[in-house]
Amino acid sequence: MTNKYIYFIANWKMYGDLKSVNSLNKVINFTKKYKKKKFKLIYCPPYTLLESFYKKIKRTKIELGGQNCHFEPSSGPYTGSISPTMLKKTGAKHVILGHSENRNEGETEQQINKKINSSVKCGLKVILCIGETLVQKKKKKTKQILLRQIIKGLYKIKNLNNITIAYEPVWSIGTGVVPSNHELEKNIKTIRNILKKNIKFKRPKVLYGGSVNIKNIRNLARIKDIDGFLIGGASQNAKKFIDIVKKTII
């Protein structure tokens, strides 16, 4: 780990109800207690909870993000969707895009690129998820996949400083399996090289996501050149989430 701010992004996926907002109390107290430490917490609850979460965290150091959005910047005839402008109005500052669970449901590289473009233009910071599937890994195509997802996703995106990359090997999400430190270091380095050489993005933030939990975090936190973690399952439990942060930064 570096001496920079370490990011912890809580992706709640399609979980949580109004009662879960109270679980933030513990996390808020934790951030107050450790306010001198260099870390940032970003909660990405389902759309239905964004406003309630915002009310709770607006005077704290915790920030809010959406889990996806439409590529239309403001409004339009898109049933079931929410635009970057709508997200911003809830108090969200961030949006997760290109998550493998959405790619898996048919989200294309072109749509992801359009979503990134509108989100950045609307003033949101984007967390772009990339990563190979198990089949791609076995066929030794990881580098090729990362290159394609980065180049297509960030095609013609200006203001790259509003983009954070989350490396999330698909085979690691929700499976309890994490890459070895060697493999993770190698892939993070590949991502940084691609960003630098192919799109002139010199100082990107690169996070890791996939089955991060209280048992593996100490080991993951040793990995060089990671700016933080995107955490799904374990982030829905305040105590586990706090423990993960503590084990990384204290």
Ligand code: PEP
């Ligand atoms: C995720 O959904 O991005 C994720 C990393 O999930 P989990 O931590 O549950 O593997």
